[in-house]
Amino acid sequence: MVTLIQSTLTYMIPLMIVALAGVFAERSGIINIALDGMMIIGAFVGALFVYILQDKQFGIHLIIANGQGQWVFLIVMLLAAIAGAVFSLLLSFSAIKLKADQTIGGTALNMLAPAISLFLINMIASRPYLAADLPPWLGEGPSPYQSGTTSWFIIQNEHLKGTVLEPFFSKMYISTYITIILFVVLSVVLYKTSFGLRLRACGEHPQAADSVGINVNRMRYVGTLISGALGGFGGFLYVVYSANGAAGGDVQGAGFLALAIMIFGNWKPKGIALGSLLFGLLKCISVLYNQLDINGDGVALLANIGLPSYFYNILPFLAVLIVLAFTGKKSRAPKAEGIPYDKGMR
Amino acid sequence: MLKRFFVAVWLWLKGAGIAVAKWFKNWFVKVDGKDIIPVRIGRWFKSLFVSTNNQPPQLVVLYQKDGTKSVLSSLLCVGAGIAIGLILLILVALFSKDLQANNVFRGFFILISGVFYTGNAANMSVGFDAFQLGNYLTRVTPLILTGLSVAIAFKTGLFNIGAPGQYLMGTMASLLVAMSIPATTATAQFFVWLLALVVGVVAGMLWGCIPGAFKALLNVNEVIVCIMTNWIAGNIVTWVFSGSQFVNPKSPGFLYKTNHFGIQNPRLGMDLLFPGSWADGGIVIAIVVAVMVWVMLNKTTFGFELKACGSNRHASKYAGMNDRRNIILSMAIAGGLSALGGALYFMNGQTEFQFSTTYQTLPSVGFNGIPVALLASSHPLGVVFSAAYIAFLEVAGTKVSSFADYNEYISDLIVAVIIYFAGFSKLIKDLLSTKRRKSKQVDAVQPTTQSKEA
Numbered sequence: 001m002v003t004l005i006q007s008t009l010t011y012m013i014p015l016m017i018v019a020l021a022g023v024f025a026e027r028s029g030i031i032n033i034a035l036d037g038m039m040i041i042g043a044f045v046g047a048l049f050v051y052i053l054q055d056k057q058f059g060i061h062l063i064i065a066n067g068q069g070q071w072v073f074l075i076v077m078l079l080a081a082i083a084g085a086v087f088s089l090l091l092s093f094s095a096i097k098l099k100a101d102q103t104i105g106g107t108a109l110n111m112l113a114p115a116i117s118l119f120l121i122n123m124i125a126s127r128p129y130l131a132a133d134l135p136p137w138l139g140e141g142p143s144p145y146q147s148g149t150t151s152w153f154i155i156q157n158e159h160l161k162g163t164v165l166e167p168f169f170s171k172m173y174i175s176t177y178i179t180i181i182l183f184v185v186l187s188v189v190l191y192k193t194s195f196g197l198r199l200r201a202c203g204e205h206p207q208a209a210d211s212v213g214i215n216v217n218r219m220r221y222v223g224t225l226i227s228g229a230l231g232g233f234g235g236f237l238y239v240v241y242s243a244n245g246a247a248g249g250d251v252q253g254a255g256f257l258a259l260a261i262m263i264f265g266n267w268k269p270k271g272i273a274l275g276s277l278l279f280g281l282l283k284c285i286s287v288l289y290n291q292l293d294i295n296g297d298g299v300a301l302l303a304n305i306g307l308p309s310y311f312y313n314i315l316p317f318l319a320v321l322i323v324l325a326f327t328g329k330k331s332r333a334p335k336a337e338g339i340p341y342d343k344g345m346r
Numbered sequence: 347m348l349k350r351f352f353v354a355v356w357l358w359l360k361g362a363g364i365a366v367a368k369w370f371k372n373w374f375v376k377v378d379g380k381d382i383i384p385v386r387i388g389r390w391f392k393s394l395f396v397s398t399n400n401q402p403p404q405l406v407v408l409y410q411k412d413g414t415k416s417v418l419s420s421l422l423c424v425g426a427g428i429a430i431g432l433i434l435l436i437l438v439a440l441f442s443k444d445l446q447a448n449n450v451f452r453g454f455f456i457l458i459s460g461v462f463y464t465g466n467a468a469n470m471s472v473g474f475d476a477f478q479l480g481n482y483l484t485r486v487t488p489l490i491l492t493g494l495s496v497a498i499a500f501k502t503g504l505f506n507i508g509a510p511g512q513y514l515m516g517t518m519a520s521l522l523v524a525m526s527i528p529a530t531t532a533t534a535q536f537f538v539w540l541l542a543l544v545v546g547v548v549a550g551m552l553w554g555c556i557p558g559a560f561k562a563l564l565n566v567n568e569v570i571v572c573i574m575t576n577w578i579a580g581n582i583v584t585w586v587f588s589g590s591q592f593v594n595p596k597s598p599g600f601l602y603k604t605n606h607f608g609i610q611n612p613r614l615g616m617d618l619l620f621p622g623s624w625a626d627g628g629i630v631i632a633i634v635v636a637v638m639v640w641v642m643l644n645k646t647t648f649g650f651e652l653k654a655c656g657s658n659r660h661a662s663k664y665a666g667m668n669d670r671r672n673i674i675l676s677m678a679i680a681g682g683l684s685a686l687g688g689a690l691y692f693m694n695g696q697t698e699f700q701f702s703t704t705y706q707t708l709p710s711v712g713f714n715g716i717p718v719a720l721l722a723s724s725h726p727l728g729v730v731f732s733a734a735y736i737a738f739l740e741v742a743g744t745k746v747s748s749f750a751d752y753n754e755y756i757s758d759l760i761v762a763v764i765i766y767f768a769g770f771s772k773l774i775k776d777l778l779s780t781k782r783r784k785s786k787q788v789d790a791v792q793p794t795t796q797s798k799e800a
Contacts, residue, residue: 101769103505104720107717108763109766111765115755115758116759118755119755119759256573257573259569308588310582321575
């Protein structure tokens with residue numbers, strides 16, 4: 001049960017925040033198909049900084065060995081978010097300033113991100129990936145790292161083992177809490193503040209928004225910037241959770257999944273939270289079905305059915321399709337998304 | 347009856363003979379009031395550059411055509427991409443210890459010469475290497491077809507990001523047929539090949555129907571369904587082939603080459619043109635299909651309906667067209683095209699299909715159909731050229747990587763930059779036409795000023 005909750009969270013969290021990233025762009029009127037690219041850039045920059053910081057001259061390995069690695073993690077998360085935001089400027093510049101087709105721009109960014117990452121990774125590391133996990137012990141004598149530590153990103157909290165709090169506070173990533181708080185705060189911002197209302201207005205009827213004095217283009221820049229920051233942040237989380245921080249210019253199409261979850265959630269935070277929970281749970285089952293012991297009798301129920309893993313891999317995608325088949329009629333994209341803002345248009 | 351036939355032939359021959367004779371005569375003497383041919387050719391050349399008979403110069407007419415501007419803006423995008431590639435090569439060389447200035451020159455030279463580059467570490471040379479070119483053509487084949495797949499969906503206003511899944515389903519279906527039906531004689535093998543191709547295409551069409559049906563009937567965004575079906579297809583392919591008798595025991599994770607079963611694409615003389623390479627008739631089929639798609643889109647009612655649906659779905663519905671049917675059919679055709687690409691590539695006979703990783707990594711050929719279609723601005727014939735160019739860059743990239751510190755991802759970067767600029771193609775086209783419009787306005791203004799002076 002503990003494993004189930006925790007691994008569901010690890011699959012769910014990056015998708016959830018990246019899907020919210022998509023909401024911020026699309027609600028302001030910019031189709032953000034480049035979520036995947038933003039994730040890749042965030043993952044790359046995050047992994048790169050961990051890679052650089054673990055160099056002996058920065059002494060970061062000592063900080064991590066002292067159990068202070070969470071600070072490093074926090075800083076790198078911030079850097080990844082900044083990288084994503086800067087990268088998103090490419091999209092907003094082409095979409096807003098040059099009024100280019102946003103799908104094409106997004107596709108270009110999706111291609112640009114892995115190309116840049118892999119180009120630089122190969123130059124820096126002379127291999128197609130940057131491993132950012134446990135830094136090598138460069139000091140004298142035996143390594144001070146705790147044995148059995150899988151990753152310094154994880155908070156251990158061994159003393160909570162066996163209590164009710166275990167699934168939520170032991171062996172957790174600090175980023176999980178940050179993401180949940182961020183998600184709630186940003187949802188409130190989107191729906192309960194004037195800024196959020198203005199942003200959404202720009203995605204529905206920009207001419208009307210302009211007529212009451214809202215700077216549509218600036219709102220769209222801001223929406224895309226937030227989107228890029230969240231995308232980069234989520235991308236770094238994705239590689240930390242799934243590959244222990246190794247970035248290879250690839251997030252296995254997670255950005256597209258997030259896009260799907262955003263549409264699935266009908267461009268609303270609540271729907272996204274539900275969608276990513278469903279997806280995360282099924283994804284978790286597909287990975288853990290062999291050892292999953294739901295009622296605690298020591299028998300892995302799903303493994304005994306004898307279906308191959310591919311069946312369980314398909315399940316999350318199939319589930320999304322089935323749910324969409326029933327809810328599709330109600331699905332409604334922001335009305336003005338994808339249309340460059342033209343003041344003269346009615 | 348026979349006599350009448352001969353008389354008709356004789357009359358036709360006579361007419362033709364007279365016409366030819368007149369044409370030859372016309373080179374030197376005026377015939378039927380027409381000037382002699384050299385004069386007419388001269389006049390035609392003149393009309394290219396100077397305005398005649400109140401017509402603007404023909405070159406200007408050509409330039410003002412929308413198609414020309416599309417081609418020009420695509421070429422500008424390619425140029426911009428290459429320029430950025432050059433800048434990158436220089437930047438990398440600046441920061442690298444192992445690279446000198448002549449390496450930059452050589453890297454750039456390879457990027458431009460691509461498949462025609464035949465040099466090695468010691469010398470640079472350009473030439474016609476049959477092996478290299480033939481293998482390059484087999485790479486272009488699936489790219490043309492996935493590009494067409496994405497393009498036809500774009501024309502209907504749909505974004506077919508599901509090309510990888512359709513490509514995989516086509517590959518799977520056709521390989522299953524090709525490998526499970528035993529055929530010994532050449533004729534039987536040909537028919538098995540044909541059957542495999544058809545089954546593959548049908549499988550792709552059915553797979554493409556899914557997003558189409560979701561979009562048309564259930565109002566679900568096609569992008570999300572395409573993404574889901576991609577991953578489902580990837581898993582199904584690995585599921586179906588793992589542990590089957592088609593797996594090559596010598597290279598686990600790969601299937602047998604189809605020529606192990608005697609099945610391969612007809613060569614259509616390509617093996618003679620490019621001896622020793624993998625080249626096959628697939629490229630011919632792909633180009634023929636591209637022409638067929640162009641005819642379908644531009645010369646048939648159905649094609650018009652598809653484009654109308656793409657321009658404005660509601661307007662086309664109001665005009666009495668069945669928008670739902672058109673969306674589903676468009677996606678089905680798109681799926682069939684992608685599937686054809688997969689079937690042709692993996693029934694080449696020499697190519698091996700790696701089924702063991704498709705559930706984790708979708709084939710990049712499918713996704714590369716998107717830039718191919720975008721660079722061609724969804725024109726079916728343009729797709730042939732843009733696919734050829736993007737495959738060309740891929741080959742160039744792998745060659746550049748033979749230098750220390752340069753790697754093959756530079757070609758991906760260039761393609762990405764080209765596509766980024768392709769997004770501005772409308773802007774570039776507008777810029778190209780405003781220039782003309784300004785000069786025209788000047789022309790229009792001049793007469794009035796002259797009359798005032800008079």
